[in-house]
Amino acid sequence: MADLAPDPAEEKLLAAEPGGRPDDRIDDERHDEENRLKPEYVRSVTTALDEDDTDRAYDLVEPLHPADIADLLELLDRDDRRALAAAITDLLSSEVIAELNDYVREDMIETLDAGAVAGIAEQLETDDAVQMIEDLDDADQQAVLAELDAEDRAAIESALAYPEETAGRLMSRDFVAVPEHLTVGDVIDYLRQREATTDFWEIFVVDAAHHPVGTCELSWILTTPRTIALTDVMKRDQTLVPAAMDQEEVALMFQKYGLISAAVIDENGRLVGQMTVDDVVHIISEEAGEDTLLLSGAGEGDINEPIRDAYSSRVRWLIANLGTAVIASAIIAFFGAAIEQLVALAVLMPVVASVGGNAGTQTMAVTVRAIAMNQLTRSNTGRMLVREMRVALLNGVTIAVLVGLATGVIFTPMLGGVIALAMVINVITAGLAGVAVPVMFERLDQDPAVASSVFVTMITDSMGFFAFLGLAVAAGLAG
């Protein structure tokens, strides 16, 4: 929808400027060595806003790259953010809007009327426009759509018809497709007379029914004689993305096959859009980072998420954790008489549970990551389990020796033997649970990162208390 090709006239002006050294954007006065905006710079902007000096705020922000303007808006609190947005309206380009964190964008969009939102949407590429309005409530969404011109509205509505986080929702509808009978020269001539819209890296070759038959990188076109047939240059072995494919699958495909772009096809195999790697990069980062948050029960875990949402997603896991802690408590209560006789049991029992829990979390993290990367399938689950059992045995024995000796010296040798054996049992149980729980969720078609933690912790806590207290009673130490 937007024209992202460089404007030669504008570029010429830039070129005429003296001292046109490249701006490398690192280690300048605004960025620290990790390319983050310096706190002093951010403070100078907020000071200007606090003093209502919007001209100064504008001058400070004007040299920033759009991605940095987006970062700056995210770093500010809500009041300053709105004040800044009001001060730099003409710097709020489509690139800034596209780079903004979802929650921050939503918060800013809420203050605008439908006409203004539609105005921004028209500047954006379809996929970015969709991202902007997909989270609005139905009434607001309809109001914005009504303000759009027919072509943009149709494109956005067709994207919204696909489920969230699928290729159909995320794909770009701007791509270059050419018929298969052309020569390289024909393609070059076609591209020259075609109106430039967005950047592209590959062109898609289609047959008469608009089915993709091959892809051709621009570098191949530029390095092949004009007279060669396109079908002799193109790569026939394509990776096609069905429009209904989940973004996680798309991301794995791009990684696996090292793709720059891929054709998106509808259920009839017709080319309807493309996914490009610059969009997929965000998905890869999101999907890979998501597991860290899901495993901890932190939900979306975005620092810009409204407090209400953060509370409701986290508290449910804390309540689940409470439920599993009650099971562990019941086991302790069952051995209440033993603890009354030998209070050392109460002192030592959390050690067994804690180390077991940590061992379980280690194995679980490895398993969840391997599942997410498609590295763990039915073909190698058995081998993985054997491997983890061997690591668990080594870990369990090491820890058992340390704990057993210390307990033997401080308390009694018998108690040292009991805690050592309980530790070995619990660390091996942890290894087993750390593989089995996520694999079980995966086979039930559930995301293994979501609920594995609660179950693994329940198993290691319960087994830790049970093995230690049970062995103590069996050994005649108490009870």
Place this chain on the structure above:
Amino acid sequence: MADLAPDPAEEKLLAAEPGGRPDDRIDDERHDEENRLKPEYVRSVTTALDEDDTDRAYDLVEPLHPADIADLLELLDRDDRRALAAAITDLLSSEVIAELNDYVREDMIETLDAGAVAGIAEQLETDDAVQMIEDLDDADQQAVLAELDAEDRAAIESALAYPEETAGRLMSRDFVAVPEHLTVGDVIDYLRQREATTDFWEIFVVDAAHHPVGTCELSWILTTPRTIALTDVMKRDQTLVPAAMDQEEVALMFQKYGLISAAVIDENGRLVGQMTVDDVVHIISEEAGEDTLLLSGAGEGDINEPIRDAYSSRVRWLIANLGTAVIASAIIAFFGAAIEQLVALAVLMPVVASVGGNAGTQTMAVTVRAIAMNQLTRSNTGRMLVREMRVALLNGVTIAVLVGLATGVIFTPMLGGVIALAMVINVITAGLAGVAVPVMFERLDQDPAVASSVFVTMITDSMGFFAFLGLAVAAGLAG
């Protein structure tokens, strides 16, 4: 080093084949719906290998994409893997080697002599060749380098001179750079007569001193009249990557600015290589997924990591965890008399510690992720802390009410009050520690994902036991 451009003669043969429908690689007889190799297919290969039927194994593997051959090798156990490698030597292309998991590749390389490794290295692009030999021990590395021809050896040695995981080590030395005085037409003519080496997406424009002054996407060249000066088309606002930059920073830069490729410069600002997004995609996935593993203390956490390495990286965190569990035990021991009087304290104390630990892990995961994504800086840490305190208060009160009521009914109202108050204190402590510990590590220039877990758990365990047992004694329930 390798010629990756399509061979027109070979493509022509393909084009002449009847029924050249695109291969979409999904839902075929070898892949499941998530694009993983089906267990039945893998089993058919291992069966062929077990029966020493190498021809059948070859025929089964031959239609696979190189990335799938790499996946297949990873799925097999060591014996089958070596048998398969021996059966399909001519299918083991540079692409397969480049796609292999580091540990699997290392394991396979170890069986080869220096000459064979050098033969493979010469087929690979420099960055992939470097990756293959960087983990060999010094003697083996020297032996392989000695077998290489002078040019390849020089390229690899110059890469190895940079530290691991920096742009200089990872960059490609194959790129297209042109002087700034050319027109678009000159560039096209130059590209046509230039020997095709690797694929490229952008060309770099350099001045007489080989300093990059701009970049130009191929699509801009293809859609601009031949007579226009290159300097009028190129983008001057470049993102330059210093060769010493860490791969994590490179990955964040590619994400932030939506880059396809970026020029790598040496300390004198001269263009020495390029990073392309297809390589960066692997880094993004690795870096984003790494935190899940580091937070759990699972080290590299690769399912192909040798057991010895997995043991040594994990056991050290279990020992650290043991150390912190001892602190918690000491606190319990301090209240030993109270527990002897009222065994309900021993039954309930793990609940306070467990929920607090979970709440701390949630906040810590959010904080670590935000730091990794450069979203949390000195500018907004205060705001983030206030936000987390508010979430913690809501969570703490919710859980306290549930636990307090249940304890009040099952035990005594006074004990219910004590556990409720202890829970609020511990969940708020958890929120504070979950932000403060990773931020503190970050400010000390340590990776916050590595050791935060141990400290946060120590704080929530200790505070859980101390608050609960201490309040119980203060309330006169025991002790």
